[in-house]
Amino acid sequence: MQFNEEERLSPEEFLKQVNKESRGKLKIFLGMCAGVGKTYEMLKTAHEDFKNNIDIIIGYVETHNRKETKELVSGLEIIPRKIFKENNISYEEMDLEKILNRKPKIVLVDELAHSNAPNSRHNKRYQDVLEIIDAGIDVYTTLNVQHLESRIDTVGKITGIVVMETVPDSILDSADEVEIIDISPEELLKRLAEGKIYQEERAKRASENFFKKGNLTALREMALRLTAERVDHELREYLQSNKIKTVWKSSQRLMVAVGPSPHSAQLIRWARRLSYSMNSQWIALYVENSKKLSDADQIRLNSNLKLARKLGAEIITTSGDDLVTALTYNAIKENVSQIIVGKPRSTFLSFGYSKLIRRLINESGDIDIYVMGGTKKELAQKLSSDQIFEFEINKYLTSLAIISIVIHICYFLNDYINYQTVSLIFIFTISLISLFFSMGQVLLVASVSALAWDYLFIQPKFTFYVNKLEDILMLLMYFFIAVITGSLNSKIRSQQKMVKNREKRALALYNLTKDLSSATSLKEVINNAVKNIKKTFDVDMVLLYSDDNEKLNKNLSDNKNMFSIDEKEYNVASWVFQKHQKAGKYTTTLPSSDAQYYPMYTPRMNVGVIGIKLKEDEKISQDKERLLETFIYQIASSIEREILNQKNQKNILFEESEKLYKNIFNSLSHELKTPIATILGATSNLRSENEIKDPTFVKNMAEEINLAGERLNRLVSNLLDMSRLESNKMLLNLDWHDISDLINSVINNLKSELINHTIKVEIEDKLPLLKIDFSLFEQAISNIIINATIYTPPQSIITIQAKSSNDNVFLIISDNGKGIDEKHISTLFDKFYRIPGTKTGGTGLGLSIAKGFIEAHNYSIKVENISSGGLRFTIKIPITSENSLKI
């Protein structure tokens, strides 16, 4: 057993492998910098593939006018570039759509790190490549090491150039093959000098700026090391996929503490490198505290978290004012083996910070702690936090104003109160201020008031000098009491605020789940979802869900709570739907659209898409986005529940109709066959020449044929009537009719059917004329009577009554037979319903048609057992001025 256990891949490992197999393969030609010959090498490989009859095409190749490269481009199929026009500048970009439609085996896409023109589907070319791979197409691409997300800091340090076009490391990780194109820096410089890389003018500039031997050597080392790391990694993966577990898979989990600091970005990159070399998962943890972040900080925090996500980290956000507790708690919960924290350069803060680190080391137990150094850049960035100060300065001014007013008041009251009372008034004011302002302001107010007290109220006045020891003590105590009450108050307040915020979120979520679970139909679920999202986030929104064909349902005209979307927006939504990735405004995919779209999916199905538009047309805050994503997940599972429910219902209906269909078929063919058999039997008898044709025999035969014919005729009429009813296009031919006329007509037509039964007619005098469709009524009543003749024993009495009360005319058809079991009463009028165990003959249509015809007039019909035996049908016709006429 144990042996098996060891041999087996864990489900996650297996999934990863399967995923890799069904997608297209990615081959990256990696170089240290431009000019090493990546494109050239890629094209050469392409030509070899082409010779081997592989369907390989060029999606996008930049020749840079290099002669050798240009020669290699010819001979291969090239997808023409797409031209984008923006502000009179046209951009040539790879045509993603055409490549996907062309669906070759392999496509060449040069310069993976390229940023696309505005209005392209994706911001970055690597996103295009990912989509191509997802479509099952292999991609060859080229990449310089300096564009890798995790390397840009180092590259910046080495070359002094800030690289803007970056590619997430996960792309390189997911590549199936990486080929390093390596030449020595000398060789490269020689090629540059020969003008093989850039034209002369540019070559000169390039060699001055970038192409320095030192730079190149460093970049080369970086590229080679990266490849070496990768080889190491691949080896480990190989061992795993071949179930060779000689090397134990790293059980290490890293956690990096992330904040709004620019230093965090570096930490994140470093953590990602560490996790890669350790082959471990990693987590980025953000501890939200009660301090409100400034806008600038919020933006930086978002970009940091985004970076972490891009680099493959799992993001966890938690709240708590104590950083150490939050870190260790989550580290233990997530089974983390290493925690990475930053070390800020600022000496000003370092005292408190090193205390934190010490606490962290003490409290984290077995977990290793890495403390990473910061850089100078951070200080520069720190300056921008002056904005925070500016933002807060108003608050400082306000608190100063308040205290100075209080000081003034006290000063004027000086003659009536002693100076100790003044200190109490000050403390009271500070307590009040601490309820609305934060720590800094409280400190300021405390200091100012202490000085004012000393200067204005403590003897000797108008000096800061205090001569009594008692007063000195009081002053000191005053200051401490002010600071402590102030800070405690403000802390309690901010914690309350945090709790309140969380409560608000919890409440919103609770309301959503409550509304969703109480909804009983898809429409209701959607309405409740829309209502809750709009209420909680104050946004305009649209919700599209999957239809039966796994496409987004465009039909939302019935819901005025949603904004309408055009074809373009629908396409964005469809992309989101298929790719399970958010897109739209403020995202990196299809940013030119009007709204942000989030996918709704569950592990079992693709549910739909939610699009939102903020009222102020701004980006949704990370905070809210997280809550929104939770909302969306809840909504997705509720919609899934309803869709599955509907499918279930449909299946049941389908089975029922299948059963019904079979029944109809059986009874119809039986109904047709019997009279046909009778007719054919009788006629063959009449035709045979040997028979003596005595008149009674012939007459009997004719009688049989006639009966069979009538039966067939009745069946066909019923079917025709039924289809008339079903078509829903029945026009009533209304005219004034006499009820006795109607009843007579029925009886005359049914002479042969009524031959074995006694019919009794009781028509009240002075019945009003009724405006009805004569033939429909005739048919309805005939069907009821025929039914009675079939299911009651011969010689039974069938009674037809017509009578009126003040408001209604009643047509009552009753028999004195046995009646029916009560349990069949409710289904008696159902189409094709036949009481089980009744004799053959009849399709179960007659009564259903009768009911249909009566109800087409908006009159009602009911059936009941008569207590003395028999069945009674009652047609109720309300008397109105339109439909009846007294005579």
Added chain:
Amino acid sequence: MNKKKILIIDDEAQIRKILKISLESVEYTVIESETGNDGIAKTAMYNPDAVLLDLGLPDKSGETVLKELREWYKKPIFILSVKNSEKDIISCLDHGANDYLSKPFNIPELLARLRVIFRYEQNNQEEEHIFKLKDIEVDFTTRNVKKNGEIIKLTSTEYSLLSLLIKNRGKVLTHKYILNEVWGHGFSNETQYLRVYIGQLRKKFETDHNRPEIILTESGVGYRFFTDF
């Protein structure tokens, strides 16, 4: 003996065949036609004594054929129709068709109707003075109406209605026709008048006015006065 010629216009061969056999067995000669246009041509060619016209023809509607025939053909036209086509039937009757039968029809009934039509054709030539049926007697000159020998008092509308029905006995009369004849133009949609007066006549003449045997209802189409010939 001079056999009467009947033209059957029907696209169903089987229907034509059964009609032909039945009609020829009672001393009629039969001409067959499958389409409306051919039917019109054959009517002109053979000048039949009556035409049996099916309403569901492949080339043109039976109603159109009827109207075209009625422009010059004065002899009886008999309509054959399917169920639930009262509107078409009424329209044909109002455009000069003499009578109708719905499919599936029974042949004896058809033959009886034809007899009525031909008899009516002859009777129409001579003015009738006294009508007698069962216990009912109507004297058109004195306007005396008797049942069981007793004089029945009738209003003038009742008398007009009764005499119209009697003069056209055996033949179906549409509501519209009766209303036009008795009440005058402008009343052709006031069916309720007709219902009321028919009800009154039935009470006066029928043995059981709820089971009329003299003034018969043609459901959805009109009325027919019983005749025994």
